[in-house]
Amino acid sequence: MELRQLRYFAAVADAGTFVRAAERLHIGQPAVSQQLARLERELGVRLFDRSTRHVRLTSAGERLLPEARAVLAAADRVRAVADDVAHETEAVLRLGSSHGLGDRLYRMLDELAVLAPGVSVRLTRARQEQRLAAVRAGDLDAAFVRVLESAPGLELVPIWREGLVVALPEQHPLAAADTVHVEQLGDLPVRLAPARNNPPFHAMITAALRDAGVDPPAGPPFTTLQDTLAEIGAAPPSWTVFYHRAELPVVRRVALRPLADLTLPISLAVLPGVPSPQLRMLLAACARVAAY
Structure with a gap:
């Protein structure tokens, strides 16, 4: 399985046709079809229903698409971190937040500044479903969420109530x-x-x-x-x-x-896998605040 195959998979799902996906990817349509056929053979499932004018995801494709997006987002994060290291830029933690977190949010930011003084935090306020989508897409590193017990394609780490x-x-x-x-x-x-x-x-x-x-x-x-x-x-x-x-x-x-x-459970939504150093520091800061 190759990353480009997953990118083609996501692109066709978004575009609705192989032709439009190929145009967006700036490659030939036969290459897209060939790589997706190889991916289907390797996975042992059919990802698209090609019987209509516009290709549609099969049930297997619908279940696998969030996982493919998570893998692609993780790969993009690896490239971004590697680029930061190569250019010696300041580490940035992109964090989704919401109204009402109040004093605990500010205490968490203070704790994070002590634990990781080289990390700069960029807060984004948005509705909960938008924050989750941004984490899945790799636009946010983590997001605070309330009440949720599960979120497809993401890991929810309980932090406080x-x-x-x-x-x-x-x-x-x-x-x-x-x-x-x-x-x-x-x-x-x-x-x-x-x-x-x-x-x-x-x-x-x-x-x-x-x-x-x-x-x-x-x-x-x-x-x-x-x-x-x-x-x-x-x-x-x-x-x-x-x-x-x-x-x-x-x-x-x-x-x-x-x-x-x-009481209301508060969690951090993150992509599955090994957390980045910034995320580990964020979780440690949240644990300190929760212990107050």
Whole structure:
């Protein structure tokens, strides 16, 4: 198996035809067909259905494509690191992040600066699915993700767990407690964003409610944190839940209480294989922060 065969495989999958893939690769179409036929013989599976005008991935091709992309991304990373070494450039760690990581993110960056002073960090904020895609493509070295138990083509390394915060009207009886338990929230309408906006988080909250034996009525959907909190303070009683942060917002007529019995798993999404020196230092910095 050769890297060029995997590149041809990915190119045809992206282009939809052998001709267009060959044009993008700047080689002849017969060479693409020949190398893919060799790859199929070596793997013992058919990667494409060639019975239509536009070639389509077979079920085997769909399963193998993410693995091929991961191998190609790893090869690109090897070339990039080798180029950095050859030109004695500063090591760069490209890290996907998101809103809400707060103080732990800054502490991790401080720890990393101590452990690896020669590593420069470039943070990229994006939606979780975009961060995962960027790691698969080799555009990011790692990305923080929440809740996920698996991600095709990637390894998820657990690093710490975060708490959750319940927002409810300050006049509600639960506001008098130091913490709120899931089983206490069955009667008050809940404001959750549609499942499509954040499937893992939505599934985790609904599963926790179900496991606690409660089924709160659905309230208006969660939109933005600021608007949702304002509506909880002004509209008929309801509640929502969101990621804990170092500085919690202050909203009139709204009480914020820690949610007991439920924490949020945070992981680093990375490509499988031996981690680079920068990634090893990143994991060590995360472990130090998690131990605080």
